Structures are given as C-alpha cells and as structure tokens.
Amino acid sequence: MSSVQTAAQQEEPLDLIRYQLDEMVFVKLRGAREMKGKLQGYDSHCNMVLSDATEFIYGDRKEDVKVKESEMVFVRGDSIILISPIEE
Amino acid sequence: MLFFSFFKTLVDQEVVVELKNDIEIKGTLKSVDQYLNLKLDNISTVNEEKYPHLKAVKTLFVRGSTVRYVHLSANSVDCTLLQDASRREAMAQAGK
Numbered sequence: 471m472s473s474v475q476t477a478a479q480q481e482e483p484l485d486l487i488r489y490q491l492d493e494m495v496f497v498k499l500r501g502a503r504e505m506k507g508k509l510q511g512y513d514s515h516c517n518m519v520l521s522d523a524t525e526f527i528y529g530d531r532k533e534d535v536k537v538k539e540s541e542m543v544f545v546r547g548d549s550i551i552l553i554s555p556i557e558e
Numbered sequence: 559m560l561f562f563s564f565f566k567t568l569v570d571q572e573v574v575v576e577l578k579n580d581i582e583i584k585g586t587l588k589s590v591d592q593y594l595n596l597k598l599d600n601i602s603t604v605n606e607e608k609y610p611h612l613k614a615v616k617t618l619f620v621r622g623s624t625v626r627y628v629h630l631s632a633n634s635v636d637c638t639l640l641q642d643a644s645r646r647e648a649m650a651q652a653g654k
Contacts, residue, residue: 510641510644513561535590542634545627546627
C-alpha cells in the first residue's frame, strides 16, 4: 500500500514537461531539426501539440538553416530527442 | 489515448500531414485509430513538383509511425481543453 503511494508522489521525468504546459519549449528532433513553440498537450509517448511553432532545419553548413512557422502542429513522439523549457 | 481522442475531434477538418520522408500531404482527415494511423480524403501533395508520385491518388491511408508532423489550423483546437486533458492523462499515468 505505502509503495503505491510513494510511486504516485515520486517525480517522474515527464513531470518536467507537465510544468511546461502553456509555456514555451525547445524541442530537438531527429533529422537535424529543432522546434520552439508553446506546449498545448503531450502524452507518455512524447507526442505533443505546439502552438505558434517555429521549426529550424539545419543543413550541412552552419549557415543553411531553413525556418518554417506553423500556428498549430502535432509532433509524433518517436522523432523527439529532447525537450527543454525556454527561460525568458 | 489522449491524441487518439484529440484526432477524433479533428475529423472532417483540413490537415497537412508531413511524413518522415519529407512528403507533405494536404487533405481532409476522415478517420483515425489507436495507432494514430490516419485516413485522408481529397488529398494533394504540398511539394508536388518534388514528389509527383501521389498526383493520381485521391484517398489514402497513412501508417501512424511514418508521420513526423500534422499541421492544424489554430481555431480547430481548444487549447485549454487540451492542456487540461494532458494534465488528467499525466495524473492517470502516475496513478498506475
């Protein structure tokens, strides 16, 4: 019984993401891509929805960066490498 | 299950699905299942000059695992509802 309670209170890695709901996050993705946007939703697979998102696609050279904007985007979790809060 | 329900609310909306092989398909979302496989109707490829393979295709099924992004219109999403649903799902997961 007590082990069940401690399991519920234990901080999990994904809790960091929960605190970022409605906040700006930085997401690093597979295929030399990064995305910044406001986190609107996520699940345990790291699937997520970002609003007012900006995607950066990096090329071979430092200066080839392609920038794409999207007002609302669902990102499939299997492409995600890391998620970080943006300090403003 | 959260995003399964989320996509069910987007049925009949116009979406742009970007696949992991860079093909972008615009179409009407017709159905979704638990794997987030999607069925799209009236499709067109956004970058058609580069990917003309789907010119003759009207309806298609996309395996969920090949999807990179699904671009949506902002007014088709209730942000507060989605945030609350995410918190509820996180609580349910923690309780397991």
